[in-house]
Structures are given as structure tokens and as C-alpha cells.
Amino acid sequence: MNTWFEIVLPGDDAENLQAAGEAALDEIERIEKLLSRFDPASEVSRINRDAAISPVLLDVELTGILETCRKAWLETDGFFDIAVNREEDANFGAIDFDPDTRLIFFRNVNARLDFGGFGKGYALDCAARLLRECGVKQALLHGGTSSVLAIGNDANEQPWRIGLRDPWKDDVVLQQVDLSDNALSTSATGKTVSDILDPFQRQPLQEKASCTVIAESAAQAEVFSTALLCMGKDKVASFVSPEIKALWTAESPSPKIILL
Amino acid sequence: MKLPHSLSTRREFIVTAAGALATASVSNVFAQGAGKIRVAVIGTGGRGCDLVRKLSTIESAEIVAVSDDYEPHLRNGARYAGKQAKTFSDYRKMLEQIKPAVVVVAVPLWLHYQVCCDALDSGADVFCEKTMTHSIEEGRKLAAKVRGSKQVFQVGLQRRANPIYNQARAMIETGMLGRITAARCQWHRNNNWRRPVPVERTHAKWNELEKRLNWRLYRKFSQGLMAELGSHQMDVINWMFDAAPSRVMATGGVDYWRDGREVADNVFCIYEYTLKPTHGEESRDPYTVRVTYSSLCNNAYEGASELIMGTRGTLFLTDKKGLLFLEKGADDVGWVKKDASGTNASIVTSGKTLGLTNDPWAFRGKPVEIDNEGGDDTREELVSFLHHVRDRDLQTICDVNIGLRNAATILIANEAIDARKTVEFPRDLRS
Numbered sequence: 001m002n003t004w005f006e007i008v009l010p011g012d013d014a015e016n017l018q019a020a021g022e023a024a025l026d027e028i029e030r031i032e033k034l035l036s037r038f039d040p041a042s043e044v045s046r047i048n049r050d051a052a053i054s055p056v057l058l059d060v061e062l063t064g065i066l067e068t069c070r071k072a073w074l075e076t077d078g079f080f081d082i083a084v085n086r087e088e089d090a091n092f093g094a095i096d097f098d099p100d101t102r103l104i105f106f107r108n109v110n111a112r113l114d115f116g117g118f119g120k121g122y123a124l125d126c127a128a129r130l131l132r133e134c135g136v137k138q139a140l141l142h143g144g145t146s147s148v149l150a151i152g153n154d155a156n157e158q159p160w161r162i163g164l165r166d167p168w169k170d171d172v173v174l175q176q177v178d179l180s181d182n183a184l185s186t187s188a189t190g191k192t193v194s195d196i197l198d199p200f201q202r203q204p205l206q207e208k209a210s211c212t213v214i215a216e217s218a219a220q221a222e223v224f225s226t227a228l229l230c231m232g233k234d235k236v237a238s239f240v241s242p243e244i245k246a247l248w249t250a251e252s253p254s255p256k257i258i259l260l
Numbered sequence: 261m262k263l264p265h266s267l268s269t270r271r272e273f274i275v276t277a278a279g280a281l282a283t284a285s286v287s288n289v290f291a292q293g294a295g296k297i298r299v300a301v302i303g304t305g306g307r308g309c310d311l312v313r314k315l316s317t318i319e320s321a322e323i324v325a326v327s328d329d330y331e332p333h334l335r336n337g338a339r340y341a342g343k344q345a346k347t348f349s350d351y352r353k354m355l356e357q358i359k360p361a362v363v364v365v366a367v368p369l370w371l372h373y374q375v376c377c378d379a380l381d382s383g384a385d386v387f388c389e390k391t392m393t394h395s396i397e398e399g400r401k402l403a404a405k406v407r408g409s410k411q412v413f414q415v416g417l418q419r420r421a422n423p424i425y426n427q428a429r430a431m432i433e434t435g436m437l438g439r440i441t442a443a444r445c446q447w448h449r450n451n452n453w454r455r456p457v458p459v460e461r462t463h464a465k466w467n468e469l470e471k472r473l474n475w476r477l478y479r480k481f482s483q484g485l486m487a488e489l490g491s492h493q494m495d496v497i498n499w500m501f502d503a504a505p506s507r508v509m510a511t512g513g514v515d516y517w518r519d520g521r522e523v524a525d526n527v528f529c530i531y532e533y534t535l536k537p538t539h540g541e542e543s544r545d546p547y548t549v550r551v552t553y554s555s556l557c558n559n560a561y562e563g564a565s566e567l568i569m570g571t572r573g574t575l576f577l578t579d580k581k582g583l584l585f586l587e588k589g590a591d592d593v594g595w596v597k598k599d600a601s602g603t604n605a606s607i608v609t610s611g612k613t614l615g616l617t618n619d620p621w622a623f624r625g626k627p628v629e630i631d632n633e634g635g636d637d638t639r640e641e642l643v644s645f646l647h648h649v650r651d652r653d654l655q656t657i658c659d660v661n662i663g664l665r666n667a668a669t670i671l672i673a674n675e676a677i678d679a680r681k682t683v684e685f686p687r688d689l690r691s
């Protein structure tokens with residue numbers, strides 16, 4: 001993920017909170033080691049190396065992750081796709097995956113898994129679960145400021161207040177949103193070349209836009225902010241619900257956030 | 261060099277698997293194979309869950325049960341093990357009812373001996389996390405028990421399955437470092453080494469839970485930094501030197517994290533090894549090599565690595581990358597120039613006085629990198645262990661003798677810290 005993660009933990013017992021924070025960061029590191037495409041010792045690297053040759057046995061956790069990602073692929077009409085990559089012609093449709101036997105097989109030798117649009121959010125969810133198990137009732141976690149998760153309220157018992165930046169100008173806050181036991185993810189294009197690919201064009205997204213999704217879990221928020229940005233503003237309406245809120249920022253005439 | 265089992269057989273596996281695929285349809289390939297090795301894991305805390313996750317990706321294994329006497333950890337173990345695994349809070353009941361073929365032991369150090377003995381008595385082959393035992397005495401007894409059985413036993417020092425360390429061992433064996441003259445290793449971190457306690461300090465159960473979760477910090481349960489971190493690195497030294505140390509002097513204390521812990525938060529050791537010259541040296545007399553080891557909990561600058569130094573080169577080792585630096589010979593230091601015939605050297609007076617500098621970088625050439633191009637060493641050590649189980653091969657990559665030697669190596673350092681004196685390595689364990 002190569003991302004800076006931070007955790008805010010209000011409370012009095014500094015010793016225990018430090019231990020909890022360290023444990024949560026260890027958990028994030030564990031997820032990185034599981035999902036990283038760049039670490040040759042990660043599970044995803046093992047799959048990417050071997051799954052086009054013969055079926056690879058997944059652990060229970062990765063099986064669950066793949067089920068979630070397959071569901072998201074279907075739900076978003078293919079716009080969320082962990083198997084798309086710029087160089088090669090492959091998508092999730094080229095992947096055989098059986099949750100019962102926990103086996104995965106790539107029917108297309110060019111297929112490769114990339115959890116770039118999922119891992120940060122998932123890591124935050126795992127860290128949050130661990131913090132809750134440690135008895136933590138208030139916390140704010142973020143990964144690279146684009147994925148944010150809130151446990152409970154802040155130290156003043158108010159929802160955690162998050163500023164949404166102008167995606168193309170540093171330090172200009174366009175809007176505030178409140179989080180409490182939910183999460184947010186922002187995907188944007190147009191500052192540098194986007195690393196989000198349009199799965200149907202297999203090209204980086206061209207239009208300058210930003211999509212923020214607020215959802216129950218950080219993984220869900222990340223899945224939808226990625227997918228909705230890919231499909232474009234007009235298609236988004238059918239995906240929003242009381243559980244999933246989407247905010248859209250377009251550049252012209254001046255950056256403005258609209259709730260979809 | 262004898263490669264760990266898994267590393268030497270993996271290539272074959274890929275070839276045969278690819279061949280098989282040409283004829284089998286995908287659905288056949290997905291059919292579950294029979295004849296899996298029935299594995300149970302005892303202690304599903306941090307490390308136990310790591311092992312469960314890795315085991316669940318190994319085709320030859322089936323996790324039949326997990327056991328932990330702390331409910332939240334048992335729940336975690338069950339989650340990662342999958343639905344087929346039975347759960348037990350009492351591991352003895354599990355051994356009795358499930359009769360697993362293999363038991364993986366990942367309980368706190370002070371329980372290794374008892375749990376391993378019970379697992380062996382149940383007839384199982386045993387994989388025990390490092391450090392093998394909490395005392396040398398327990399180690400001796402466990403080793404005798406394993407030697408007297410036909411059961412496969414391995415200690416979880418996973419660097420033994422790491423390609424980088426295996427490559428390093430081969431480089432040393434072939435003499436690439438020249439004569440080994442020194443080594444230095446350290447594991448430095450900057451945190452309080454505590455696990456969080458899930459209840460408030462005022463809670464009636466706080467004390468009990470704190471001790472259980474933070475067993476590492478208390479002498480009765482733990483052997484501190486030397487056992488938890490030092491064991492990995494001192495095993496690397498014993499392995500690379502193919503020897504046990506002869507003695508150690510050491511010091512350490514609780515000097516920063518004065519929070520009630522009993523184990524040192526910083527330790528410094530000097531080990532002496534007696535090595536026999538092996539590579540093209542005139543004298544065959546044994547000679548002494550000193551190794552320093554330190555571990556800190558309040559500065560992470562140096563991280564974790566081992567440095568093996570020889571007259572011709574230096575190996576810098578970590579589990580992700582190794583670097584080989586060749587010593588600069590007189591002919592490439594830059595101030596010596598060969599004459600036209602290439603035989604007689606003459607000093608070039610206008611050159612830089614590189615030879616006199618203390619700048620460490622002046623002596624380090626561009627290193628040769630040793631990469632780990634794939635594979636997680638924890639998974640690899642388990643794959644290797646299961647191969648040995650299947651083949652009834654008692655000579656695992658980290659057998660009970662290596663485990664005992666490793667335990668004694670780190671335990672004499674703690675003894676030296678307590679007694680404030682030099683401690684000899686037990687004579688009976690030297691060879």
C-alpha cells in the first residue's frame with residue numbers, strides 16, 4: 001500500500017492506548033503483507049505467480065476478501081475489478097474461484113490481482129476490529145488521508161469532523177462531513193496521472209473528478225468510491241442508498257461538491 | 261549445501277502440476293485431494309494465528325482442530341482455521357479426542373516443554389515455536405525424549421527456510437568471506453513491547469489479564485528479548501559458523517520502560533566462538549571469533565540485521581534482503597598502481613589517501629544483492645516440516661538438536677546478565 005497510516009486514540013491510559021495503537025498498526029502491516037503486489041513474499045504475489053499454472057489454495061481470510069470483491073464486481077457492473085491492469089487484457093471474468101475449496105485459478109495467463117482499490121479500506125476495517133476487541137471506544141484512523149474510519153465519537157463526544165479538500169488544490173477545504181462508527185473514502189483524478197483504471201477502456205481515467213463515499217465499512221467505501229468514479233456521475237444515482245452516500249466534485253466552473 | 265526440503269522440491273511440483281493441468285479439466289483440479297496430514301494448533305495468539313493462516317494455504321495439510329484457553333484468541337484461531345476445525349479450550353482433551361497427526365505449538369515460552377511433551381506422548385509429530393524451552397534443563401529432557409522416539413520434530417526458527425540465509429550459508433561454506441573474524445547483530449525497536457489489555461485498569465480481572473497477555477514481560481513465563489528476538493539471530497550465527505559459542509559475557513536491565521516489567525528492556529552480549537580455519541589458511545589452529553548482540557526497546561535506528569565479517573568480505577543479512585560487500589583489496593583501493601607488466605605494485609603519490617580514512621563508506625564497494633524472489637519463510641518452514649512428516653524423515657531443517665543448542669545459546673546470556681559474570685556454554689551441548 002505504501003501509504004502513511006495514522007491513528008488517533010483519545011483517553012487517559014496512555015500505556016494501554018499506545019499498546020493498542022501498536023497492535024492496530026501491526027495488523028495493518030499484516031494486511032499489507034497479505035495483499036501487496038510488490039512484496040514477493042505476500043500471498044497475492046504467490047497467487048499472481050502460480051495461479052495461471054495451477055490452482056492456488058487460499059487462506060480463509062483471502063477467500064472472504066475475494067468473495068467480497070467478486071460481489072462488488074457484479075454489483076458495480078464490472079466497474080470495480082481487482083483483476084484489471086493496464087498492460088494486459090484480463091478482468092475478473094477470467095478468474096475461476098471456488099470459495100468452498102478455497103481454490104483460485106487464472107484462465108487467462110495475463111490475469112493478475114491488484115488490491116490497490118481495496119486494501120487500504122480493508123486494512124482500516126481490520127485495525128478497527130482489533131481496536132474494538134481491545135476495548136477502544138473512540139478512535140479515528142486514516143490511510144493516506146483518502147480512507148478514513150471513525151470508531152465512536154471524538155474526545156468531546158462529538159462526531160469526528162473530516163474536511164473534504166479541493167482535490168486539485170492543497171489546503172482548500174470544500175466541505176465538512178461528520179463520521180461516527182462509519183467510514184469514508186475519496187477517489188480522485190486529475191492531479192497526477194490517475195492510478196485508477198477504467199476497466200472497460202483499460203486506461204487511466206481522463207475526466208477530472210473526485211468521488212467521496214461514506215459507508216459502514218472502509219472497504220465498502222473504497223470499493224464504491226473507486227467504482228463510482230469509474231462509471232461517472234450519471235450512473236451513480238442507482239448505487240446510492242441510506243447506507244451508501246456519495247459526494248461528487250467536478251472541476252468546472254469551480255470545484256463544488258454535490259451530494260448524489 | 262543441503263537445501264531445505266521445500267526449496268529443492270518446489271520446482272518439481274510446478275512442473276508436474278502444469279503437466280497434469282493439460283489433461284485435467286478445471287473442475288477436476290478443484291476437487292479436494294484425500295490423504296491430507298491432520299494438523300492441530302495449540303495456542304492461537306499472535307503467532308499461532310500466523311501459523312494457522314499459513315497452514316491453511318498448504319495443500320498437504322488439513323487443520324482439524326485449534327486450541328487456546330483464552331476465548332477471544334480461540335475465536336480468532338477458529339476464524340482463520342475454517343469451519344472444518346474443531347475448537348478446544350483444553351488442549352489435552354483435544355489431543356485425546358482428535359488424535360492429530362501433527363501438533364503445532366505456539367503457546368508462551370514457559371509452556372513449550374509441557375505442551376510438547378504431551379503432544380509427543382499422544383503420538384503426534386511436533387512443530388514447536390522458538391525458543392524451544394524456557395530452561396536448558398527442559399531442553400535436555402525434551403531433546404532426549406525426541407531422540408528416543410521416531411517422531412518428527414522441528415523448531416520454528418524460520419530463517420532456516422529463508423533462501424537468503426541459505427544462500428549466505430553457501431557463500432560462507434565456499435569461502436567467499438575468507439576467514440570469518442567477527443559478527444555483529446542487533447534487533448532494535450522503539451516501542452513498549454506491550455499487548456493491550458481489553459479491560460480498564462480498575463477491573464477485577466485486569467491483573468490476571470495483563471499477566472496473561474503480556475507474559476513476555478515477566479520472568480516466570482518469559483526469557484525476555486534474548487528468547488523472543490535474540491534466538492532468531494543467534495541461530496543464524498550458530499548456523500553460519502556451524503558451531504555453538506564457548507562462552508558469553510552480557511549485561512542488561514530495565515532502564516527505560518520502568519512500568520513493572522521484569523525482563524530487561526535493553527541487553528548487550530559478547531559471545532566467543534572457537535572456530536576451525538577452513539579455507540586455504542596456513543595455520544590450522546582453532547581461533548576465537550567474537551560476536552556482539554544487542555536488543556533495545558527505545559531506539560529503532562539499527563533495526564534488525566546480522567553482519568558476518570571475514571577477511572575477504574562482509575555479509576549483511578535480513579530476512580528480506582542480503583548484501584555481500586567484498587573487502588577492497590590492495591589493488592583496487594585506488595592508491596596502489598600496477599606497473600606496465602602488471603606484476604610490481606608502486607604507490608602513486610598524487611592519489612588520494614583513501615587507505616587512511618575512517619569513513620566507513622570508503623571501504624564498501626558496491627554490494628552484491630541477495631534477493632528473496634518469492635516465498636514467505638514461515639510458510640516455507642511449514643511446507644518443509646510437512647514434507648518431512650510425510651517422508652518420515654527425522655532430519656528437519658531445525659531439529660531438536662539445533663533447537664536445544666539455540667536455547668542454550670540465548671539462556672546463558674540471561675544467566676550472565678543475572679550473575680554479572682561470564683558464563684560457559686554447557687560442555688555436553690557443544691558438538
Ligand SMILES: NC(=O)c1ccc[n+]([C@@H]2O[C@H](COP(=O)([O-])OP(=O)(O)OC[C@H]3O[C@@H](n4cnc5c(N)ncnc54)[C@H](O)[C@@H]3O)[C@@H](O)[C@H]2O)c1
Binds near residue numbers: 329351390416417475
Ligand atoms: N517465529 C517467530 O517469528 C515468532 C513470532 C512471534 C512469536 N513466536 C513465538 O510463539 C510463541 C507464542 O507467542 P505469541 O506472540 O503468539 O504469544 P501470544 O500470547 O499472542 O499467544 C500465546 C497463546 O497461547 C495461549 N495459551 C496459553 N496457555 C495455553 C494453554 N494451556 N492451552 C492453550 N493455549 C494456551 C494463550 O492464550 C495465547 O493465545 C512464543 O514462544 C513466541 O516466542 C515466534
